[in-house]
Amino acid sequence: MTDTAPRPTLEAVAARAGVSRATVSRVVNGAAGVREALAARVRRAVEELGYVPNQAARSLVTRRHDAVAVVVAEPEARVFADPFFALQLRGIGKELTAHDNQLVLLLTEGREDHARVGRYLAGGHVDGALVFSLHLDDPLPGLIQRAGVPTVFGGRPGWSEGRDDVVYVDSDNRGGARDAVRHLAGLGRSRIAHITGPLDQTSAADRLAGYRDVVTGADPALVARGDFTAGGGERAMRDLLDRCPALDAVFAANDLMAAGALRVLRAHGRQVPDDVAVVGFDDMVQVAEQTEPALTTVRQDIEEMGRLMARLLLRGLDGESGPRAFAPGATPSGVILPTTLVRRASA
Numbered sequence: 001m002t003d004t005a006p007r008p009t010l011e012a013v014a015a016r017a018g019v020s021r022a023t024v025s026r027v028v029n030g031a032a033g034v035r036e037a038l039a040a041r042v043r044r045a046v047e048e049l050g051y052v053p054n055q056a057a058r059s060l061v062t063r064r065h066d067a068v069a070v071v072v073a074e075p076e077a078r079v080f081a082d083p084f085f086a087l088q089l090r091g092i093g094k095e096l097t098a099h100d101n102q103l104v105l106l107l108t109e110g111r112e113d114h115a116r117v118g119r120y121l122a123g124g125h126v127d128g129a130l131v132f133s134l135h136l137d138d139p140l141p142g143l144i145q146r147a148g149v150p151t152v153f154g155g156r157p158g159w160s161e162g163r164d165d166v167v168y169v170d171s172d173n174r175g176g177a178r179d180a181v182r183h184l185a186g187l188g189r190s191r192i193a194h195i196t197g198p199l200d201q202t203s204a205a206d207r208l209a210g211y212r213d214v215v216t217g218a219d220p221a222l223v224a225r226g227d228f229t230a231g232g233g234e235r236a237m238r239d240l241l242d243r244c245p246a247l248d249a250v251f252a253a254n255d256l257m258a259a260g261a262l263r264v265l266r267a268h269g270r271q272v273p274d275d276v277a278v279v280g281f282d283d284m285v286q287v288a289e290q291t292e293p294a295l296t297t298v299r300q301d302i303e304e305m306g307r308l309m310a311r312l313l314l315r316g317l318d319g320e321s322g323p324r325a326f327a328p329g330a331t332p333s334g335v336i337l338p339t340t341l342v343r344r345a346s347a
Helices: 010-017 021-028 036-049 055-062 076-081 083-098 111-122 140-147 173-186 202-214 230-243 255-267 302-318
Strands: 067-072 102-107 128-132 151-154 167-171 192-196 223-225 249-252 277-282 296-299 334-337 340-342
Touching: 010 021, 010 036, 021 036, 067 083, 067 111, 067 302, 076 083, 083 102, 083 302, 102 111, 111 140, 128 140, 128 302, 151 302, 167 173, 167 202, 167 302, 173 192, 173 202, 173 249, 173 277, 173 296, 173 340, 192 202, 192 230, 192 255, 223 230, 230 249, 230 255, 249 255, 255 277, 302 334
Parallel strands: 067 102, 067 128, 128 151, 151 167, 167 334, 192 223, 192 249, 249 277, 277 296
Antiparallel strands: 296 340
């Protein structure tokens, strides 16, 4: 074993700065009441000595852990295979890092994981939680509520209607879907099919509603259920071709399913966009620009959604009167980000 130098202490910083230990503690913990000249001396001494605050001791003073749980209500295999989650986590991570907070990633494979996540959140390890990809029957919201942890949701929770105590960030899923289908109709397509996402998620339900806003009285045979995966898009596209071989356009509820649909259309000898025009949703560049042909899609700013979720949570925590609840009026209840249609070669 090699010897390690002892960690600098508050007393060592105080001696270097020529101030009291209490003054160093106030500066390190961000408390008010220290003259700027003294605070500058303390900060300089901290840097010179390489002092790192003891997090456990600091938490006793600030009642903060500087850690945020990110709870994704999906299996590990799905989270690490879908670039949507990588983009959202990147946005969250950037915002938390900018505010010197740690990201604690929690995934749920099954019911036993829900209980584990609930216990962890109730244990006081984090200051708040960011939760996304919820399904309608998911027990996580109830577990989080019982844990008393301030929470921001990614996507509009299906049970949030009429409530002003639920903070969430979402995209204009219904409006974006309308834009996609109107674009296809504007190309002269008259048999427009839709591949939905899992309809127990509000994003998928809203995109289906947007499709139906434009294709009024749509033939049910033109709607096939998918699951937001490329394999789900392939299965749904094969189903649609079996039921409606004369279809001339497809709006898929995300880019991965659109990519799967393109592969099936190519395998069946259909030319895109000449025979069938295809539009996706998300504009994940690593998917949309790599398909053949490149994918026309509805852009939502996934990374910014993650950033905004983290920003709203931190803003609420900074304004709170206690460690377990948002201050009244500290955050808006729901933020809906706009979407835009990005035209490429598939439609």
